[in-house]
Amino acid sequence: KAGVTQTPRYLIKTRGQQVTLSCSPISGHRSVSWYQQTPGQGLQFLFEYFSETQRNKGNFPGRFSGRQFSNSRSEMNVSTLELGDSALYLCASSFSYPGTEGYTFGSGTRLTVV
Amino acid sequence: GENVEQHPSTLSVQEGDSAVIKCTYSDSASNYFPWYKQELGKRPQLIIDIRSNVGEKKDQRIAVTLNKTAKHFSLHITETQPEDSAVYFCAPNMYSGGGADGLTFGKGTHLIIQP
Numbered sequence: 001k002a003g004v005t006q007t008p009r010y011l012i013k014t015r016g017q018q019v020t021l022s023c024s025p026i027s028g029h030r031s032v033s034w035y036q037q038t039p040g041q042g043l044q045f046l047f048e049y050f051s052e053t054q055r056n057k058g059n060f061p062g063r064f065s066g067r068q069f070s071n072s073r074s075e076m077n078v079s080t081l082e083l084g085d086s087a088l089y090l091c092a093s094s095f096s097y098p099g100t101e102g103y104t105f106g107s108g109t110r111l112t113v114v
Numbered sequence: 115g116e117n118v119e120q121h122p123s124t125l126s127v128q129e130g131d132s133a134v135i136k137c138t139y140s141d142s143a144s145n146y147f148p149w150y151k152q153e154l155g156k157r158p159q160l161i162i163d164i165r166s167n168v169g170e171k172k173d174q175r176i177a178v179t180l181n182k183t184a185k186h187f188s189l190h191i192t193e194t195q196p197e198d199s200a201v202y203f204c205a206p207n208m209y210s211g212g213g214a215d216g217l218t219f220g221k222g223t224h225l226i227i228q229p
Contacts, residue, residue: 042221043219092158106157
């Protein structure tokens with residue numbers, strides 16, 4: 001059974017640009033959530049999708065957005081990139097919402113903004 | 115929302131000794147309490163979880179205990195081994211069926227196993 005797949009693994013972008021990250025959940029999982037991980041702030045929740053609907057949103061500016069497709073794959077978009085957006089972006093999938101059987105994480109996308 | 119605190123932030127123990135990490139949360143409606151382990155350069159992985167109708171759960175060398183009255187739960191690792199070196203995160207959450215605020219992680223505990 002394939003795990004959670006995130007693409008790309010690494011990205012370098014210039015300040016002001018926009019970026020789209022992709023997450024393919026484990027087959028059969030319908031919930032996808034996104035997290036930003038930085039050394040200073042730890043793991044911070046961005047948003048969670050289930051059945052193509054955003055169920056929850058963390059405390060991030062509107063530049064951060066996402067969506068989920070009918071096959072449960074999810075994308076996250078960050079517009080007008082800032083230096084402080086440099087981080088590891090992790091997605092996690094779960095069979096149900098809420099995921100009380102736990103979440104499985106992908107390996108992440110390392111975004112560097114220069 | 116959920117206010118989560120994890121202690122200690124760094125824990126160094128001798129190989130073979132036990133380690134205990136505590137997680138304190140604020141939302142009394144929280145009813146699901148997982149622990150995740152993240153090794154250097156790798157993804158977080160669920161290692162054990164407990165639900166509010168259970169006080170303790172054990173899986174080989176790891177265990178989780180829950181004190182709902184005091185709003186804290188702890189991760190216990192016995193007979194520590196080098197492969198236990200990692201950052202451990204707690205993520206208590208409310209799952210009432212009416213919606214949740216997503217996973218709220220503690221800041222993490224860096225566990226170092228000294229040979």
